[in-house]
Amino acid sequence: MPLFPILNSQFLAMHIPDGFLSLPVLGVTWICAIGFISIALKQVESDYQDRAVPLMGVCGAFIFAAQMINFPIPGGTSGHLLGGTLAGILLGPWAGALVMSVVFMVQGFVFQDGGITALGANIFNMGLIGTFGGYYLFRTVRNLVGHELRGIIVGTAIASWFSVVVASAIAAIQLAISGTVPLLIGMTAMVGWHVMIGVGEALVTVSTVTFIWRSRPDLLYSSSKRINSDLSR
Amino acid sequence: MPHSHSHNFHSHTDHHDKYHSHSHNMIAPTIHIVCTLIMVIAIVATPDARWLTWLIYGCGIIVLLGMSQVDLFTLYQRLAVESIFVSVSVLGILFRDGNGIIWQWGFLKITLTGLLIFGSVLCKLGLTLVLMNLLTLTMPIPVLLQGLSILRVPPLLIAILGSMYRYLDLLVEEFMIMRRAAIARNLLAGKRWQRLVIGNMIGSLFIRTYDRGNRIHQSMLSRGYQGVLPLQTPPKLNWRDRLALGFTILFAVFGQVAFYH
Numbered sequence: 001m002p003l004f005p006i007l008n009s010q011f012l013a014m015h016i017p018d019g020f021l022s023l024p025v026l027g028v029t030w031i032c033a034i035g036f037i038s039i040a041l042k043q044v045e046s047d048y049q050d051r052a053v054p055l056m057g058v059c060g061a062f063i064f065a066a067q068m069i070n071f072p073i074p075g076g077t078s079g080h081l082l083g084g085t086l087a088g089i090l091l092g093p094w095a096g097a098l099v100m101s102v103v104f105m106v107q108g109f110v111f112q113d114g115g116i117t118a119l120g121a122n123i124f125n126m127g128l129i130g131t132f133g134g135y136y137l138f139r140t141v142r143n144l145v146g147h148e149l150r151g152i153i154v155g156t157a158i159a160s161w162f163s164v165v166v167a168s169a170i171a172a173i174q175l176a177i178s179g180t181v182p183l184l185i186g187m188t189a190m191v192g193w194h195v196m197i198g199v200g201e202a203l204v205t206v207s208t209v210t211f212i213w214r215s216r217p218d219l220l221y222s223s224s225k226r227i228n229s230d231l232s233r
Numbered sequence: 234m235p236h237s238h239s240h241n242f243h244s245h246t247d248h249h250d251k252y253h254s255h256s257h258n259m260i261a262p263t264i265h266i267v268c269t270l271i272m273v274i275a276i277v278a279t280p281d282a283r284w285l286t287w288l289i290y291g292c293g294i295i296v297l298l299g300m301s302q303v304d305l306f307t308l309y310q311r312l313a314v315e316s317i318f319v320s321v322s323v324l325g326i327l328f329r330d331g332n333g334i335i336w337q338w339g340f341l342k343i344t345l346t347g348l349l350i351f352g353s354v355l356c357k358l359g360l361t362l363v364l365m366n367l368l369t370l371t372m373p374i375p376v377l378l379q380g381l382s383i384l385r386v387p388p389l390l391i392a393i394l395g396s397m398y399r400y401l402d403l404l405v406e407e408f409m410i411m412r413r414a415a416i417a418r419n420l421l422a423g424k425r426w427q428r429l430v431i432g433n434m435i436g437s438l439f440i441r442t443y444d445r446g447n448r449i450h451q452s453m454l455s456r457g458y459q460g461v462l463p464l465q466t467p468p469k470l471n472w473r474d475r476l477a478l479g480f481t482i483l484f485a486v487f488g489q490v491a492f493y494h
Contacts, residue, residue: 017319018277018365019357026277041389050458052389054449057396061404062442064397066435068405069412072424081435090439102393110374110398112315112365116270117277180350181326200428207432208439216440 015107015122016171018115022178029174030120036128037101043094056095060102063087067103073200082197084126084167085160086205088135090212092221097131121174125167134163152213152220153206160205161198168194262372262380264474268481269368270384275485276360281353287360289488294363303370311366319358327351374398400445408438 021029044052063083070078083103087096101123107113114122142155172186181189212219260268272290279286298305327347336343369377378394411434415421420430470478 017358018273018361019354023278037390038387041387045389050454051447051450053392053396054453055443055446056393058400058404058442058446058449060393060397061400062439064401065404065408065438069408069431069434071428071431086435098393102390102397105394106397106401109365109377110369112311112362112369115277115361116273116365117361180354203428204432204435207429208436211433211436212439215436219440219443 015104015114016118016125016174018117020115020178020180021118021121021174022180025174025178026117026120029124032128033101033120033123036132037098037123040094040098040101044098047092047095056099056102059087059091059095059099060106063099063103064106071200071204073196075196075199077196079197079200081204082126082130082164082201083205084130085134085138085156085163085201086208088131088221089138089156089159089205089209090219090221093132093135096135096221097127100127100131121171125171125174129170130163130167133166134159137162149210149213152209156206156209157202161202164194164198164201165191260474260477261470262376263383264470264478265372266368266377266380267383268477269364271481271485272364273361275488276357276364279353279357279489282349283492284352284356286488286492287356289491290360290484291356293484293488294360294367297367298363301367301371303367308363308366308370311370312362315362315366323351323354323358326354396449404438404442407441408434411438 044056048055063086066081066083066086068080070080073079084096084100087099090096091099104114104119104122104127108116108119108122138155138159140155141158142151145151145154168190169187172181172183172190175181175186175190176183209220272293276287276290298308327343334342334344335348372380375395375398378391378398381394382388382391412421415430415434421427
C-alpha cells in the first residue's frame with residue numbers, strides 16, 4: 001500500500017517547468033548547458049564520426065522508451081528510470097550526456113515535460129551533474145573495487161543513487177535561489193523523495209548493466225577502447 | 234498499469250496528422266518559433282504579482298487560439314495531462330513560509346508571500362504551457378526541429394534530434410512488446426523480481442538499439458551519406474513574417490509597460 005498515493009514519483013519528476021526559476025538562475029544554467037553541449041557535440045563528432053547521428057538518435061529514443069516503464073520503489077510507491085548514469089556507463093560521459101540533453105530537448109519541445117526556459121537548468125542538473133558526474137563517480141568506484149563484475153555493480157549502484165540525489169539537491173538549490181521554494185522545504189521534498197527514487201534507480205541500473213556485461217560486454221563504454229574500432233565489425 | 238508518460242506520449246503522437254492551423258502556412262516556421270519563444274521569455278521574465286501583464290498576455294493568447302483554429306479539446310486533453318505533472322511542485326509553493334499568515338492548520342500555513350508566488354508561478358506555468366502546446370499543435374515536429382536551425386542550434390544537434398524523434402515510436406513500441414511478453418510469462422508479478430526483469434528488458438533493448446543504430450548507419454552509408462547532412466537554406470522573410478515578429482515584440486513590451494500605468 002503506497003504511503004502517499006498522490007506522491008507518485010512521476011509527479012515529482014525533476015524536470016523543472018517554466019516559471020519556477022528566476023532570470024539569473026536561468027541565465028547561468030543556460031550558459032553552462034550551451035557550453036557543455038557544444039563541447040559534447042565536438043567530442044561525439046570526433047569519437048563517432050558519421051555514426052553520430054543514427055547512433056545518438058536511437059540511443060535518445062532508447063532512454064525515452066526506458067523512462068516510460070514503471071517499477072516499484074522501496075517504500076511502497078512506483079517510479080521510473082531517469083537513466084542519466086545508465087547513459088553515461090553505456091555510452092561514455094560525453095555521448096551519454098549529449099543523449100540525455102537530446103532527450104530533455106525532445107521532452108521539453110515536443111511533450112512539454114520540463115520548461116523551455118528551464119531547459120538549460122534541466123540539462124545542467126541531469127545531463128551535466130547526473131550523467132557526466134555519474135559516469136566519473138562510477139569509474140572512480142569501479143577502479144577502487146577492481147575491474148571485475150563486482151566493481152561494475154558497486155560502481156553502478158553508488159553512482160546511480162548519488163547522481164539522482166545530487167541532481168535533485170541542485171534542483172532544490174536552484175528553486176531556493178530563485179525564491180520559489182524555500183531551501184528547507186525544497187530539500188526535504190525533493191531530496192528526501194529522491195533518496196528513495198535513487199534506490200529504485202540503482203537497482204534497475206545495476207540489473208541493466210549486469211545484463212549487458214553478461215551478454216554483450218563489448219557494448220559497455222570503456223575509456224581505453226577506441227570507439228570506432230568496432231565499426232568494421 | 235498505464236503510465237502518465239505514455240498517456241502524454243500518445244496524446245502527442247496521435248494528432249500528428251491533424252494540423253488545423255492556418256497560421257503555420259502564413260508565416261515561416263522559424264518566425265513562428267521565434268515569436269513563441271519571445272512570448273515565453275516575456276511571460277517568465279515578468280516579476281511576481283504583475284497580474285495585469287499576464288492578463289494582457291493571456292488575452293493575446295486567447296486571440297491567437299481563435300486565429301489558429303486548433304482543436305480546443307485536444308489542447309484541453311494535453312493540458313490536463315501536463316498539469317498533473319506539475320501539480321505537486323506547484324502545491325509545494327503554496328505552503329511556503331512568508332509574511333502575513335492567511336490560513337493555518339497545524340504546521341500547514343498559507344502566507345501572503347506564498348500566495349503571491351503561488352499565483353505568479355501558476356500564471357507563468359499556465360500561459361507558457363498553452364503557448365508551447367499551441368506551437369506543437371500547429372507545426373509538425375520535424376518542421377519544428379528544422380526551424381530551430383535559425384536559433385543557431387548546431388546542425389549536428391538538429392540531425393540527432395530529428396533522428397531520435399524518427400525512432401521514438403519504434404522503440405517505445407518495441408519496449409511495450411517486450412513488456413507484454415514479460416507479463417504474458419508472469420515475469421512482472423512479483424515486486425522484487427519486477428525490477429530485475431525490467432532491468433534485463435532495458436539491457437536487452439539497449440543491445441537491440443545499438444545494433445539498430447549500426448544498421449541504420451550502414452543503410453545511410455549505402456545511400457551515400459558521408460557524415461554531412463543536407464543543409465536547409467533559411468527561407469526568405471516576407472512582409473508577413475516581419476509583421477508577426479514586430480508585432481510580437483511590441484506586444485511583449487506593451488505587456489511589461491502596461492504595469493506602470
